[in-house]
Structures are given as C-alpha cells and as structure tokens.
Amino acid sequence: MFAKWLRENNVAAGILTVIRVWLGYNWMSAGWGKLTGEGFDATGFLTRAVENPVKGPDGNMVYSWYVSFLDGFALPNVELFNFIVPLGEFLIGLGLILGCLTTAAMFFGLVMNFSFFLAGTVSHNPTDIFFGFIILFAGFNAGKYGLDRWVVPFIRKIVLKKTNEAVNNAV
Template sequence: MFNKFLRENKIATVILTVLRLYLGYSWVTAGIGKLTSGGFDASGFIKGAIANPVKGPDGAVVFGWYVDFLKHFALPNVDIFNIVVPVGETLIGLGLILGCLTTAAMFFGLVMNFTFFLAGTVSHNPRDIFIGFIILTAGYNAGKIGLDHWVVPFIRKMSNKNASPDKAKATV
C-alpha cells in the first residue's frame, strides 16, 4: 500500500521532489566543495578508517572485509578515489536536483552512503540512507517532476526499438 502511494500518487510526487531536491543539494555541495577546494585527498579518511575500524561491543572488528578492501584496494588506488568521490557526489547531486536518471543517481548515492557508514562515519548518513530508500522505492515517480518525465519514456522507447522484433511486439 505504501509502495503504491510512493510509486503512483501525485501528492507523493511533490513530496518526493522536495526530498530529492534536499538530498541533491546536500550531495552537489559536498562534491563541488571537494572539487573546488584545491585538491581533495581521501587517503587521510581511508587511513583513519583502517586504523579505527568499526568494533562491536565485544571489541571485535565488525566489518573486517571492508577494512581489508580499504587497506588492499582503496589505499593503493587512492588517486582513483580522489577523482571518483567528488565527481560521483556532484553527479549524484545533479541527477537528484534535475530529476534525471533519479533512481540510478539514488542507487549510487546509497552505495556511497553505505561505504562511508561501513568506514564508521555516522554523521548524517542514517538520515540520507532513509530518505534515499524512499526515493529509490518510489522509482519513476520520484523524478516525474524533473527531466525523468522526458528521459525515462525516451529510454523505454529506444529500448523497445533496439529489442528483437518478437519482444517489441510483445511489449506494445
């Protein structure tokens, strides 16, 4: 019932637009801030997450696999992350603000939120994840007041045009 409301209701479309703009602004300002600061460097954050991993009440490392990922992949390739993080944040924010490929933007936003969360950064991540799941669940309706109004039908049309003739007939 709630999913139907999120996916089909016009009032939900307006509420989702407000949530999308709020979250998009947060993402785009974070990304642009890193891009214009004169040299974003993720190595300090990564080293801090490795040195102080998330621990459970018994003192054991909770996400040991993630610490291994940071130590053996992220840190040696930090130059890639120094580009991917600020550009990704900016693109996620623009996608949400413009309502263009909203579900894809929100999916990648959630991926980034969870990576920060796994590293032990709580901050505003729980709120952003909660809002993000609402937007992601709403699907097309979240971007209906935005460029998705035109982009999604165009993509569907192109997808049907490129499908095999039998499949295209079945979807018409």
C-alpha cells in the same frame, strides 16, 4: 496501499521532489566543495578507517571484509578515489536536483552512504539512507516532476527498439 501511493500518486511525487532536491543539494554541494577547493585527498580518511575500524561490543572488527577492501584496494588506488568521490557526489546531486535518472543517482548515492557508514562515519548518513531508500522505492514517481518525465520514456523506447532488433536478428 502506501507503496502504491508512494509510487503513483501526484501528491507523493511533489513530496518526493522536495526530498529529492534537498538531498541533491547536499550531495552536489559536498562534491562541488571537493572539486573546487584546495584539492580533495581521501588518504587520511581511508588510513583512519583502516587503523580504527568499526568494532562491536566484544572489541572485534565488525566489517573486516570492508577494511580489507580499503587496505588492499582503496588505499593503493587512492588517486582513483580522489577523482571518483567528488565527481560522484556532484553527479549524484545533479541527477537528484534535475530529477534525471533519479533512481540510478539515488542507488549510487546509497552505495556511497553505505561506504562511508562501513568506514565508521555516522554523520548524516542514517538520514540520507532513510530518505534515499524512500526515493529509490518510489521509482519513477520520484523523478516525475523532473527530467525523468521525458528521459525515462525516451530510454525505454530506445531499449525496446534495440531489443526488438536483437530478437529479429536472432530469428
């Protein structure tokens, strides 16, 4: 019953819009600060995450696979991360504020939140993850009062047309 309300109700869409815009502002301002500031460099963050991994009560690494990823891929390609992190944060925020491709923006926001979390940064990530999952679960209704009202039907129409063409060509 709650799921149906969250995914279909106009009042829920209004509440989701407020949450979406608030999260979007946080994402966009974080990205904008990195894009326009003195220059963003993730080297220190990544190095500290590798040197001081999240440990359980027994003192062992909890996410050794993630530390291996950071050490073996992220640090050697830090310039790529210096580009995609601020740009990603900004675009996630823009998508959420405008309500454009809302579920995609929120999915990638959650990926980034979990990445920060796995690296040992708690900060506001639990709150962002909680509200992010609500937006993601609500689906189209989260972007109903935004550009998704027009963008999603347009994309569906294009995909349906391409699918029909592919089926007709295969026959």
